[in-house]
Amino acid sequence: MSVELRAITKTFGALVANDAISLRVEDGEIHAILGENGAGKSTLMNILYGLLQPDSGEISVDNKSVTINAPSDALAVGIGMVHQHFMLIPVFTVAENIVLGHEKTKSLGTLDLSQARAEIARISKEFNFDVDPDAVVETLPVGIQQRVEVIRALMYNAKVLILDEPTAVLTPQETDELLTVMKRLKSQGTSIIFITHKLREVQAVADRITIIRRGKVVGTALPSATQEELATQMVGRPVVLALNKKHPAPGRSLLAIKDLTVTDNRGVELVKNINLEVRAGEIVAVAGVQGNGQTELARAILNLEPHCRGEIQIDGENILGRSVSDAIHSGVAFVPESRELDGLISSFSISENLILDVFDKEPYGKKLAMFPSVVRSEAEKRIQEFDIRTQSVTDPVSSLSGGNKQKVVLARELSRPVKVVVASQPTRGLDVGSIEFVHERMIAERDAGRGVLLFSTELDEVFALADRIAVMYKGEIIDIVPATISRSDLGLLMAGVKQVKA
Ligand SMILES: Nc1ncnc2c1ncn2[C@@H]1O[C@H](COP(=O)(O)OP(=O)(O)OP(=O)(O)O)[C@@H](O)[C@H]1O
Numbered sequence: 001m002s003v004e005l006r007a008i009t010k011t012f013g014a015l016v017a018n019d020a021i022s023l024r025v026e027d028g029e030i031h032a033i034l035g036e037n038g039a040g041k042s043t044l045m046n047i048l049y050g051l052l053q054p055d056s057g058e059i060s061v062d063n064k065s066v067t068i069n070a071p072s073d074a075l076a077v078g079i080g081m082v083h084q085h086f087m088l089i090p091v092f093t094v095a096e097n098i099v100l101g102h103e104k105t106k107s108l109g110t111l112d113l114s115q116a117r118a119e120i121a122r123i124s125k126e127f128n129f130d131v132d133p134d135a136v137v138e139t140l141p142v143g144i145q146q147r148v149e150v151i152r153a154l155m156y157n158a159k160v161l162i163l164d165e166p167t168a169v170l171t172p173q174e175t176d177e178l179l180t181v182m183k184r185l186k187s188q189g190t191s192i193i194f195i196t197h198k199l200r201e202v203q204a205v206a207d208r209i210t211i212i213r214r215g216k217v218v219g220t221a222l223p224s225a226t227q228e229e230l231a232t233q234m235v236g237r238p239v240v241l242a243l244n245k246k247h248p249a250p251g252r253s254l255l256a257i258k259d260l261t262v263t264d265n266r267g268v269e270l271v272k273n274i275n276l277e278v279r280a281g282e283i284v285a286v287a288g289v290q291g292n293g294q295t296e297l298a299r300a301i302l303n304l305e306p307h308c309r310g311e312i313q314i315d316g317e318n319i320l321g322r323s324v325s326d327a328i329h330s331g332v333a334f335v336p337e338s339r340e341l342d343g344l345i346s347s348f349s350i351s352e353n354l355i356l357d358v359f360d361k362e363p364y365g366k367k368l369a370m371f372p373s374v375v376r377s378e379a380e381k382r383i384q385e386f387d388i389r390t391q392s393v394t395d396p397v398s399s400l401s402g403g404n405k406q407k408v409v410l411a412r413e414l415s416r417p418v419k420v421v422v423a424s425q426p427t428r429g430l431d432v433g434s435i436e437f438v439h440e441r442m443i444a445e446r447d448a449g450r451g452v453l454l455f456s457t458e459l460d461e462v463f464a465l466a467d468r469i470a471v472m473y474k475g476e477i478i479d480i481v482p483a484t485i486s487r488s489d490l491g492l493l494m495a496g497v498k499q500v501k502a
Pocket residue numbers: 012015017035036037038039040041042043044084389390391399400401402403404429
């Protein structure tokens with residue numbers, strides 16, 4: 001099925017999110033859309049899927065004009081979507097989510113649970129998805145949750161599948177599996193619109209690429225284009241894909257984790273007797289396959305994990321077992337893995353979110369009284385510096401694009417005078433230009449004498465930033481190696497092969 005968008009324009013107040021965008025997706029092609037954070041990609045896709053109405057413009061399917069007022073209209077003409085933020089109900093099973101989903105149509109509205117189960121099992125088998133229809137969604141890893149979204153779209157017989165940053169939260173292996181599924185769907189005649197910030201993925205699967213900048217189509221490209229060419233076209237200037245970093249000069253210990261064990265409610269050890277030190281002026285990366293205790297280790301440093309033993313010293317003072325605000329006030333900046341859950345208060349404005357950490361301190365306010373003009377000018381400074389694309393600092397943070405939300409967290413946490421920066425997946429969802437900026441900023445933090453503890457599942461990021469690499473596997477740090485280790489040796493360590501030595 002082919003889909004054509006003609007001169008789609010969408011404004012939010014004075015902001016033109018989509019400015020007369022035209023795009024044609026051919027039958028059975030994988031069409032990638034590249035663009036900076038806030039360029040208007042999700043907005044355009046939400047229009048195609050009927051979640052937003054354009055101010056003007058036309059959509060046609062197989063060269064016939066269609067009206068899409070709601071997702072049910074999109075599904076009826078064969079357009080399905082997997083969102084940037086999952087829309088599954090966590091406490092429901094896979095089958096319940098698919099049957100009771102938010103997008104009821106006639107065809108599926110009559111489907112009962114047992115039919116749904118059978119159909120899920122069939123699709124799951126066909127694509128090697130390994131999805132259990134009766135599993136409760138919240139117990140599934142994100143990679144599997146994503147497959148549930150894909151299965152749902154396929155059950156609606158989507159002939160055009162919109163994937164909005166499907167790989168942002170996936171492990172490298174899950175990503176490769178998804179790319180394989182995409183190629184397979186394409187070979188069966190499904191068209192795919194694929195949004196991603198990872199140029200390698202675009203090169204691997206796209207047939208054609210459309211590049212959007214500030215709401216306008218600025219060009220098209222073929223996957224044979226180099227990453228440098230794509231990045232330049234997207235950002236409008238050359239991007240440094242490899243950083244220049246001088247030798248570290250580590251000073252005193254700023255973060256010392258001693259014999260730390262973290263357990264869950266039932267006493268199962270998620271982090272096992274960890275010892276790790278981060279000194280002033282160094283970046284230590286914790287590398288590992290997602291789900292090996294990194295999340296809990298990071299949260300423990302902020303006193304966000306209730307069941308811990310051991311010690312966590314910030315500049316010599318033990319903070320473990322005290323409050324989150326004690327951890328923050330002792331000089332820890334925290335970029336959480338999940339900005340939606342821990343990083344932002346979505347009903348607050350952008351400026352309030354930018355100063356959440358300091359709102360009770362002079363010069364912003366005293367106790368709960370804020371001084372709006374100071375808050376505003378500081379927020380505006382941070383927005384400028386981190387290139388956060390927004391209309392107004394008083395807009396709710398929920399109106400920002402995915403990548404710009406992440407930048408709000410980074411701008412807040414990297415603007416404070418701290419001793420230690422704990423950053424989990426800090427560049428998740430960011431465009432290549434913003435990644436460059438954040439990486440430079442983290443190196444600047446290091447060079448200014450801060451200690452940086454980076455949690456990242458992206459090996460490129462680990463190698464770009466780390467001075468030392470701690471490898472985490474099944475809750476333990478199984479080795480600490482210099483950043484000169486080879487990629488393949490690091491990969492082996494991450495897989496739990498202890499013998500490898502750098
Ligand atoms: N409901 C809304 N109200 C106000 N502004 C909005 C709303 N939704 C989107 N915007 C703005 O429209 C612009 C485009 O946002 P969009 O989410 O389409 O970007 P994107 O290209 O998907 O970016 P990212 O790569 O960060 O996901 C942004 O500046 C965003 O702040």
